[in-house]
Amino acid sequence: xxxxxxxATPADADLLESAFSPAPxxxxxxxxxxxxxxxAAFEDGEVRAWCAAPSRTVWMDxxxxxxxxxxxxxxxxxxxxxxxxxxxxxxxxxxxxxxxDLVQYAFPTECSWEAGERFDGxxxxxxxxxxxxxxxxxxxxxxxxxIVSAFDHxxxxxxxxxxxxxxxxxxxxxxxxxxxxxxxxxxxxxVLATRDGNGVPRGYAVYSPAPWWTxxxxxxxxxxxxxxxVEVGKLLLRALRAEAQAxxxxxxxxxxxxxxxxxxxxxxxxxxxHPSPLFLVARSAARRFDHLWLRDHWWVTLxxxxxx
Amino acid sequence: MNEAPDSRRNVxxxxxxxxxxxxxxxxxxxxxxxxxxxxxxxxxxxxRWEFASNPSGFSAWIAEAEGGRIVGQYAALVQxxxxxxxxxxxxxxxxxxxxxxxxxxxxxxxxxxxxxxxxLDHHGGSPPGRVPVIWGPPVPAAWRxxxxxxxxxxxxxxxxxxxxxxxLRGVTRSGERVEVEAVDAFPEETGELFRRAARPHGAxxxxxxxxxxxxxxxxxxxxxxxxxxxxxxxxxxxxVTRVGDFDGERQETILCDWLVPTDERGAHQALLGALAExxxxxxxxxxxxxxxxxxxxxxxxxxxxxxxxxTRYLVAARVYDERYRERWLHRHFYYTLGDTDLx
Numbered sequence: 001x002x003x004x005x006x007x008a009t010p011a012d013a014d015l016l017e018s019a020f021s022p023a024p025x026x027x028x029x030x031x032x033x034x035x036x037x038x039x040a041a042f043e044d045g046e047v048r049a050w051c052a053a054p055s056r057t058v059w060m061d062x063x064x065x066x067x068x069x070x071x072x073x074x075x076x077x078x079x080x081x082x083x084x085x086x087x088x089x090x091x092x093x094x095x096x097x098x099x100x101d102l103v104q105y106a107f108p109t110e111c112s113w114e115a116g117e118r119f120d121g122x123x124x125x126x127x128x129x130x131x132x133x134x135x136x137x138x139x140x141x142x143x144x145x146x147i148v149s150a151f152d153h154x155x156x157x158x159x160x161x162x163x164x165x166x167x168x169x170x171x172x173x174x175x176x177x178x179x180x181x182x183x184x185x186x187x188x189x190x191v192l193a194t195r196d197g198n199g200v201p202r203g204y205a206v207y208s209p210a211p212w213w214t215x216x217x218x219x220x221x222x223x224x225x226x227x228x229x230v231e232v233g234k235l236l237l238r239a240l241r242a243e244a245q246a247x248x249x250x251x252x253x254x255x256x257x258x259x260x261x262x263x264x265x266x267x268x269x270x271x272x273x274h275p276s277p278l279f280l281v282a283r284s285a286a287r288r289f290d291h292l293w294l295r296d297h298w299w300v301t302l303x304x305x306x307x308x
Numbered sequence: 309m310n311e312a313p314d315s316r317r318n319v320x321x322x323x324x325x326x327x328x329x330x331x332x333x334x335x336x337x338x339x340x341x342x343x344x345x346x347x348x349x350x351x352x353x354x355x356r357w358e359f360a361s362n363p364s365g366f367s368a369w370i371a372e373a374e375g376g377r378i379v380g381q382y383a384a385l386v387q388x389x390x391x392x393x394x395x396x397x398x399x400x401x402x403x404x405x406x407x408x409x410x411x412x413x414x415x416x417x418x419x420x421x422x423x424x425x426x427x428l429d430h431h432g433g434s435p436p437g438r439v440p441v442i443w444g445p446p447v448p449a450a451w452r453x454x455x456x457x458x459x460x461x462x463x464x465x466x467x468x469x470x471x472x473x474x475x476l477r478g479v480t481r482s483g484e485r486v487e488v489e490a491v492d493a494f495p496e497e498t499g500e501l502f503r504r505a506a507r508p509h510g511a512x513x514x515x516x517x518x519x520x521x522x523x524x525x526x527x528x529x530x531x532x533x534x535x536x537x538x539x540x541x542x543x544x545x546x547x548v549t550r551v552g553d554f555d556g557e558r559q560e561t562i563l564c565d566w567l568v569p570t571d572e573r574g575a576h577q578a579l580l581g582a583l584a585e586x587x588x589x590x591x592x593x594x595x596x597x598x599x600x601x602x603x604x605x606x607x608x609x610x611x612x613x614x615x616x617x618x619t620r621y622l623v624a625a626r627v628y629d630e631r632y633r634e635r636w637l638h639r640h641f642y643y644t645l646g647d648t649d650l651x
Binding site: 264265274 | 454
């Protein structure tokens with residue numbers, strides 16, 4: 001049977017959304033401010049595989065570049081089983097190959113990584129750890145911490161304060177944050193922030209009660225606090241615990257790059273570093289910015305993925 | 309870099325022969341002094357200890373230029389392991405090098421790749437006579453060429469656990485009837501302790517008296533401290549430390565080996581207490597240990613006050629048995645710095 005792989009079009013919407021259960025969050029993924037590529041594999045007029053790759057605008061080495069994430073690729077082979085066969089590989093390869101990005105990346109499952117070894121040039125950036133803290137100790141949200149109802153341009157100023165310490169990071173401006181946290185239907189995010197006297201954010205943390213790492217746990221999806229703002233960090237960590245407790249969650253989990261000062265600060269405030277089956281893989285179009293460079297310089301959080 | 313003259317391309321690959329070590333050490337010192345400003349030259353005594361005196365043996369392949377000059381080496385130490393509870397053998401890659409003037413010899417992939425592939429394909433495979441896994445912590449340059457040309461795979465981006473002695477929580481040097489003492493030789497019962505400690509691990513390098521005495525007590529230049537823990541006379545734990553430099557940090561207490569059964573919580577605590585006491589007496593600012601994050605100690609050491617920090621190291625392997633692919637090794641292979649030549 002011949003597999004036909006092509007870019008998806010609006011006319012495919014019904015077909016794509018009914019082909020998989022649960023349906024992938026297409027409309028949200030396609031609204032990414034830096035654009036999303038979407039390809040599908042068809043056999044006999046039926047969808048066999050689907051792949052979306054949202055891009056992010058990244059500040060790296062003094063310029064804006066594009067990173068693109070290969071999200072979960074869904075596929076079904078004969079009999080409707082989810083599988084990692086040829087249709088899956090072809091859809092993923094077409095999606096990645098359609099345009100040139102400086103970096104393409106993913107958090108693959110072990111199964112998809114082994115099935116996708118034919119994607120030339122992907123390397124493991126990091127075998128991923130997860131920071132986990134029990135949420136059992138009583139906590140109240142400090143009055144200095146608010147729940148943000150809308151993002152504005154001042155959030156980019158906060159990112160700019162932090163970005164000097166990053167070799168590469170997704171530009172966290174209001175457009176990106178709105179898409180990532182306000183427009184994702186079916187996902188519950190709470191943005192906790194403190195502000196200075198002029199209303200400019202001094203730091204934020206994005207909390208979700210979604211069970212990601214443990215069944216009864218909550219997750220910290222994004223963290224952006226200048227390292228010198230030690231007190232802001234402490235306030236936000238307390239606020240996170242309070243949210244988790246209020247939601248009846250047993251723990252809080254997150255990922256942070258280990259070269260960040262916050263990696264150790266989190267541990268000193270009670271988080272333990274757990275092993276995980278996750279690993280971040282990437283391929284770079286620039287030899288200078290290979291997977292080892294990315295490991296040591298790329299500020300990446302769960303917000304830069306579609307995992308949670 | 310100037311291209312090597314044609315005569316330099318005439319390089320022969322062959323197995324080590326007795327007597328090569330003088331040239332190997334010269335080449336090693338020449339190659340690494342050129343790239344590492346802090347490099348301390350290797351002595352012939354050190355080479356003889358590491359390779360010739362290794363009770364488990366070694367293998368080395370040599371690249372020899374015209375005139376007999378050694379311009380490259382790919383070498384590994386033999387490591388007996390328990391693999392899924394059965395005796396097996398791994399190789400641990402060490403001291404691989406190529407003279408920069410000859411790196412582009414032998415065509416595609418260069419000398420390092422040709423040498424590495426010749427070595428690995430000679431040794432890798434199914435027993436008997438071949439090994440399922442060849443592993444090590446390659447430097448970045450070796451890792452880059454290794455993954456591209458020699459099919460290295462990544463087991464882990466390695467982190468370390470670090471403790472400032474004053475931050476140790478909830479332990480003392482003796483407790484739960486466990487006493488700790490420093491010794492000059494590994495006890496005869498070390499093998500029995502190893503069998504108990506090895507149970508949770510799918511793969512672990514064998515620790516017996518012969519190998520540990522060689523590794524830590526017969527080194528011609530390095531001094532290690534061996535601590536043993538006993539409960540009512542029975543050996544229940546063992547730790548090996550050294551004060552030295554590691555991963556860019558100077559004069560810290562390096563916990564080189566740790567052999568404590570997971571159910572011996574008292575030994576765990578007592579050995580940590582002794583380590584912290586000794587580190588304080590040595591004036592060492594911190595204790596550093598490298599373990600797989602999947603080891604049971606990874607979380608218990610954090611509970612005792614250790615914090616996790618990054619290292620520059622990767623742990624990589626070339627795998628010849630589908631059952632022990634990199635993700636399996638990530639979950640099940642236990643190692644310490646004492647299994648490497650980093651300390």
